[in-house]
Structures are given as C-alpha cells and as structure tokens.
Amino acid sequence: MGRYVLRRLLQLIPVFLGTTFIIYTLVWAIPVDPFAGKCGQRPCPPAYVAAMRAKFNLDDNLFVQYVKYLGRLFTGDFGQTFSGTDVSTLIANAYPITVRLAVVALVIEALVGMTAGVLTGLRKNGFADNLVLVATLMLISLPVFVTGYILRGLFGTPRGTSFVDLIVPGIVLGSLSMAYVSRLTRTSIAENRRADFVRTAIAKGLPTSRVVGVHLLRNSVIPVITFLGTDLGALMGGAIVTEGVFNIRGIGGLVFTNIQQQQGVVVTGVVTLLVLVYLVMSLVVDLLYAVLDPRIRYE
Amino acid sequence: MSTVYDGESGEFVPPQEIAAAQDESLLQVLGLQVEFRTRDGVAKVLNGVSYHVNAGETLAVLGESGSGKSVTAQAIMGILDTPPAFVTGGSVTFKGEELLTASAERRRMVRGEGIAMIFQDALSALNPVFTVGFQIAEQLRLRRGMGKAQARAAAIELLEQVRIPHAAGRFGDYPHQFSGGMRQRVMIAMALALDPEVLIADEPTTALDVTVQAQIMDLLAEIQRERAMGLVLITHDLGVVAEVADRIAVMYAGRIVESGGAREIYRRPGHPYTVALLESLPRLDLKGQQLNTIKGLPPSLTDIPPGCPFHPRCRLAQDICRRQVPEPVPLDAARSSACHFTGELMDRV
Numbered sequence: 001m002g003r004y005v006l007r008r009l010l011q012l013i014p015v016f017l018g019t020t021f022i023i024y025t026l027v028w029a030i031p032v033d034p035f036a037g038k039c040g041q042r043p044c045p046p047a048y049v050a051a052m053r054a055k056f057n058l059d060d061n062l063f064v065q066y067v068k069y070l071g072r073l074f075t076g077d078f079g080q081t082f083s084g085t086d087v088s089t090l091i092a093n094a095y096p097i098t099v100r101l102a103v104v105a106l107v108i109e110a111l112v113g114m115t116a117g118v119l120t121g122l123r124k125n126g127f128a129d130n131l132v133l134v135a136t137l138m139l140i141s142l143p144v145f146v147t148g149y150i151l152r153g154l155f156g157t158p159r160g161t162s163f164v165d166l167i168v169p170g171i172v173l174g175s176l177s178m179a180y181v182s183r184l185t186r187t188s189i190a191e192n193r194r195a196d197f198v199r200t201a202i203a204k205g206l207p208t209s210r211v212v213g214v215h216l217l218r219n220s221v222i223p224v225i226t227f228l229g230t231d232l233g234a235l236m237g238g239a240i241v242t243e244g245v246f247n248i249r250g251i252g253g254l255v256f257t258n259i260q261q262q263q264g265v266v267v268t269g270v271v272t273l274l275v276l277v278y279l280v281m282s283l284v285v286d287l288l289y290a291v292l293d294p295r296i297r298y299e
Numbered sequence: 300m301s302t303v304y305d306g307e308s309g310e311f312v313p314p315q316e317i318a319a320a321q322d323e324s325l326l327q328v329l330g331l332q333v334e335f336r337t338r339d340g341v342a343k344v345l346n347g348v349s350y351h352v353n354a355g356e357t358l359a360v361l362g363e364s365g366s367g368k369s370v371t372a373q374a375i376m377g378i379l380d381t382p383p384a385f386v387t388g389g390s391v392t393f394k395g396e397e398l399l400t401a402s403a404e405r406r407r408m409v410r411g412e413g414i415a416m417i418f419q420d421a422l423s424a425l426n427p428v429f430t431v432g433f434q435i436a437e438q439l440r441l442r443r444g445m446g447k448a449q450a451r452a453a454a455i456e457l458l459e460q461v462r463i464p465h466a467a468g469r470f471g472d473y474p475h476q477f478s479g480g481m482r483q484r485v486m487i488a489m490a491l492a493l494d495p496e497v498l499i500a501d502e503p504t505t506a507l508d509v510t511v512q513a514q515i516m517d518l519l520a521e522i523q524r525e526r527a528m529g530l531v532l533i534t535h536d537l538g539v540v541a542e543v544a545d546r547i548a549v550m551y552a553g554r555i556v557e558s559g560g561a562r563e564i565y566r567r568p569g570h571p572y573t574v575a576l577l578e579s580l581p582r583l584d585l586k587g588q589q590l591n592t593i594k595g596l597p598p599s600l601t602d603i604p605p606g607c608p609f610h611p612r613c614r615l616a617q618d619i620c621r622r623q624v625p626e627p628v629p630l631d632a633a634r635s636s637a638c639h640f641t642g643e644l645m646d647r648v
C-alpha cells in the first residue's frame with residue numbers, strides 16, 4: 001500500500017507540471033498587452049512597463065518564465081498582482097469560501113441524489129422512478145446559470161458565507177451532479193438488488209431494512225462514493241458561474257475579475273491550486289476504493 | 300390442513316396418501332406451481348411439485364439443469380424474485396404450518412431458524428465487502444439478541460464445527476481470501492447459525508474441485524446426522540445420491556416424475572426418465588467408453604408439450620403419452636411414479 005501511494009504520488013508530478021505549464025502558457029501567451037488600461041486613460045509610462053516586465057520576467061521566453069514562477073511557487077510565494085497585492089492573501093481570503101460552497105453542494109447532492117437513487121433503484125419503473133427521471137432530466141438539460149437565476153429570484157443572494165447561507169447556491173452548484181448521483185445510485189442498486197449475496201441475506205432471515213440498508217447499500221455505494229470524491233475538485237472549479245450568479249466572493253469571483261483585468265499571476269495561482277486539489281482527490285478516491293472494496297489490493 | 304389447488308384438473312384436491320404423510324413430515328411441498336411472467340411470455344416453471352422431508356432424513360432432488368430444482372427451493376424459502384416469479388398454486392407446510400399464506404414477518408422468522416439454505420456458488424452468495432465473521436455473527440445478534448462478544452464467540456465455534464482451520468484467526472477474513480472449499484464451509488456455518496431443522500443445499504459441491512467435493516459432502520452428511528436435520532440435497536451427482544440419500548425425488552419440466560426410497564429406485568427405477576438418468580451415470584466398469592447422455596433437450600417451459608412432457612425423448616412413448624398427462628401413481632406407501640407405463644417398465648427390469 002505504501003509503495004502504491006508513493007508510486008501514485010510520483011505519477012502526479014508530470015501531470016502537475018504538464019497541466020500547470022499549459023495553464024501558464026494560456027494565460028501569459030495571449031497576444032494582448034497586459035498593461036493596456038492599467039494606468040487610467042493614458043498609456044503606461046515606459047519606466048513602469050519596464051519595471052513590471054522585469055518583475056514578471058516577461059522578457060524571458062515563456063518556458064524560463066514558467067520555471068521561475070514554479071520555483072517561487074514551491075517556496076510558497078504566489079507572487080504579487082501588478083498593483084502589489086500578495087496573491088496568497090487574495091487566495092487565502094477566497095479559497096475557504098469556495099471550499100465551503102463545494103462541501104455544501106457535495107453534501108446536498110450526496111444526500112438527495114443517493115436517497116432518490118435508492119428509492120428508484122428498488123422500484124424500477126414505479127411512480128417515484130418516473131418522477132425522478134423527469135426531474136433529473138430537467139436538471140441536466142437546464143444550464144447552471146438558469147437554475148441559478150431562478151433560485152436567486154426566489155431566495156435572493158446569500159447574506160453571508162456560513163454553511164447555512166450557502167445552501168441555496170449549494171443546491172445550484174450541486175444540481176447537475178445530484179442528477180448524476182441519483183442515476184448512478186439507481187443503476188447500482190438495481191444491479192445489485194438481484195445479486196446472490198442479497199438473496200443470501202434474505203435467506204438468513206434478516207429484516208428487510210437490514211438487507212437493503214446494510215447488504216445492498218454497502219455494495220451499491222462504492223461507485224457513488226468514488227464519484228463524489230472526484231466531484232469535489234470539479235465542484236470547486238465549477239463554482240465560478242454559481243459564485244458569479246450569487247455574488248459570492250470565492251475563487252470563482254477572483255478568477256473572473258482577474259481574467260478581465262488580465263492579472264495573470266492571480267489566475268495561474270488559483271488554477272494551479274485547483275489542479276492540485278483535483279490530483280490529490282483522485283489519489284484519495286483510489287485509496288478510498290481499496291477501503292470500500294476489500295477485494296482490491298494495491299501493491 | 301390446507302386444501303391444495305390442482306392446476307391440472309382445476310379442482311381442489313387433498314391427495315389422501317400425501318395427507319397421511321403430512322402429519323409426520325417436517326417440510327411438505329404439495330402441488331406447487333410457479334410461473335415466470337416475462338416480456339417473452341409466461342413460463343410455467345413448476346407444474347405441481349410435491350415432495351417432503353422428515354427429521355433426520357436426506358432427500359435428494361435430481362434432475363437436469365432447468366428442471367426447476369432451485370425455483371422449488373426458493374419458493375419454499377420465500378426468496379423468489381417477484382416479479383417475475385409468481386406462486387400460482389399448491390402448498391408448502393413446515394411442521395404443519397402453511398407458509399405460502401403466512402405473513403411476511405412469519406416467513407422471515409422461519410428462514411434461517413426453521414429452514415436454512417446454502418447455495419451453489421459461495422463466492423457470489425457471500426457478501427464480498429463484509430468479513431465472514433461479520434456475516435455469521437450478524438444473524439446471531441439480530442435473531443438471537445447476542446452481544447458483540449458473545450456472537451463472535453458463537454460464530455468462531457460454528458467455523459470450528461465446519462472444520463475451518465484457525466477459525467478464530469479467520470473470523471476477520473473476507474470471502475475472497477478463502478479457497479472454494481473453505482468458502483462453502485463458511486456458507487454451511489452461516490446456514491447452521493440459527494440451528495435450523497431443515498437444510499436445503501442447492502448443488503453445494505457443483506462449483507468445487509472434485510477432490511474437495513467429497514469433503515464437503517462428508518461434512519454435510521455428518522452435520523445432518525449429528526443434528527438430526529432434514530436435508531434437501533439438490534444435486535446431479537448420482538454417485539453422491541447413492542451414498543447419502545434416504546429418498547429421491549426426480550424432477551422433469553417442473554414436476555416430480557418419480558419419488559421413493561433411494562435404494563429401491565436405484566435397483567428398479569419406475570420412470571423412463573429415471574432410467575435414462577441412471578444410464579447417464581459414468582460407471583467405473585465402463586471407463587473410457589462414451590458417456591450415455593440423454594438424447595434431446597428438456598422442453599422449453601414456455602411451450603411444454605401436451606401429454607407427458609418427456610414423450611419427445613422417451614423410448615417407451617406411445618400414443619396416449621402424447622395426449623394425456625400421466626398423474627403420479629403410488630407404487631407402494633413410499634413410492635410413486637408419473638408414467639403411463641410404469642408397470643410395464645418395472646416388470647421388464
């Protein structure tokens with residue numbers, strides 16, 4: 001197990017380098033003058049531009065720029081914006097909010113999605129099944145900003161950033177995955193319902209609640225939990241639209257305004273962190289898999 | 300005493316000779332009918348199955364694959380998948396109590412404690428994500444109200460009884476960590492947990508290596524003797540049957556075509572299908588020669604031929620066999636056969 005984790009961690013390195021390099025290239029290689037409009041109506045004075053070009057290594061070729069950026073990143077230095085604010089401060093303010101929003105969305109999609117999935121999986125083609133089918137189809141076909149504006153119209157924007165405040169935005173953020181979780185659970189339950197071990201559990205004289213709640217569910221949640229694990233990373237990345245709609249000052253808002261203002265450092269910093277979260281979660285999910293299914297052993 | 304719906308004649312009939320046997324029988328199946336309603340039509344899988352088993356007795360249920368042996372067992376246990384399976388007639392009594400009309404809760408109480416069952420493939424029948432100890436102990440905790448430690452001790456004792464080496468150390472192992480034979484022993488230990496009076500073993504050795512098969516059979520026979528259980532042994536290993544069975548019920552196309560004492564049936568089979576089955580038995584003295592298999596295929600259960608369902612494959616078939624279903628006819632107090640020409644057949648041998 002230990003060796004497996006080590007090997008997986010080593011595998012993360014090239015993936016991390018590759019993705020961050022692509023991001024860096026996309027952000028800094030855009031043929032737009034990063035200083036346009038930075039100095040009010042007039043073009044920026046040449047001295048300022050020269051200083052900034054030196055500070056951000058803009059005269060090096062892109063690859064050298066990237067290596068220098070990465071080197072500073074490893075010492076925990078996310079750099080500064082053109083106006084001199086520490087990017088790490090910006091991220092430290094915004095990140096916890098987005099994490100909270102993603103966790104709220106994850107909890108909601110897990111609870112609602114799995115409940116709907118179990119109920120419909122047990123009674124395929126019943127009334128509840130058709131109801132959920134239509135509901136999930138609607139959720140899947142509606143773009144997030146549409147559900148977002150509808151719910152914002154009904155409930156307004158959140159007052160703060162506590163877990164309770166974030167429930168409505170969490171529903172919006174998690175709605176797509178909720179539909180997916182319910183279908184995944186439904187399929188898994190319906191498949192395992194006729195499994196031999198479920199029949200054995202019934203033949204042992206166990207109450208139905210235990211047959212379903214323990215024997216059937218425990219086997220059926222394996223793919224669902226692994227999906228939820230990878231989804232946490234996706235939710236944080238996908239929070240941009242939701243945060244925009246509900247005016248939440250998380251990393252979504254941060255990325256959004258800084259793309260507009262061409263603050264490349266902020267964008268690369270935030271996205272690099274998102275990539276890291278994603279990679280770590282995928283490793284956690286793999287390990288979780290081995291915990292959930294004892295037949296899987298990594299060596 | 301329950302009345303029995305006879306699907307053939309469409310009347311309620313309590314067959315006299317079986318009614319007499321019922322008083323002493325631990326488990327009694329009478330005229331059991333089950334059909335599968337699927338999109339492709341209705342398959343009449345059981346067409347009036349009757350058999351019984353007494354305490355301390357081993358009944359072997361024989362028949363080709365697809366003849367309805369497992370469905371009968373599942374109907375007895377009340378673990379059929381409904382839908383598509385529906386019990387449409389007959390009766391199942393355990394110690395005189397009708398099970399088919401009993402409440403769901405009452406049936407659950409009979410499962411495990413009255414009648415327990417072990418399955419052919421222990422690997423898929425055991426839950427892969429729980430330890431074997433957990434799976435045995437949970438019955439003891441839920442049905443016997445034992446505490447954790449007590450249930451653990453009892454489960455280990457059961458594992459020892461089925462002779463799993465280092466039972467205490469293997470309590471926490473998962474099913475996939477056992478060999479096939481050991482896994483089937485776990486399955487047996489689990490079935491014995493609530494000390495059942497009847498054990499139904501559905502082809503318990505079919506999935507195992509030949510060398511292990513004999514060990515598992517010996518274990519089952521020993522346990523049956525020690526506990527004086529009624530054992531319903533579903534198998535197509537006729538060698539095993541000769542060794543352990545007291546009585547035999549031969550199934551064909553969802554019916555019992557012949558039943559009676561094992562020794563009597565071996566010596567003088569009363570049904571052409573039984574004759575064919577016995578002829579298909581590999582014999583040591585004929586080693587190297589081609590095995591006699593029964594010619595033709597069992598009928599499709601969505602389209603059972605009129606008359607005797609065996610007639611397309613029967614060497615003795617006459618005109619009447621194509622027209623009239625042969626009813627089970629008692630040959631003596633303990634034997635019956637459903638063939639128009641049983642008399643001729645038995646005289647001939």
Ligand SMILES: Nc1ncnc2c1ncn2[C@@H]1O[C@H](COP(=O)(O)OP(=O)(O)O)[C@@H](O)[C@H]1O
Nearest residue numbers: 335344363364365366367368369370371383600
């Ligand atoms: N789930 C099912 N759906 C439809 N038909 C089934 C199902 N299970 C069993 N059957 C039918 O019931 C018949 C008897 O099956 P079974 O009792 O398993 O036979 P066996 O004697 O080999 O144990 C089979 O021929 C099969 O066609």
Ligand code: SF4
Nearest residue numbers: 607610613620638639
């Ligand atoms: S009734 Fe006829 S066809 Fe059926 S087994 Fe007897 S002889 Fe053969």
Ligand SMILES: [Mg+2]
Nearest residue numbers: 368369501502
């Ligand atoms: Mg079978």
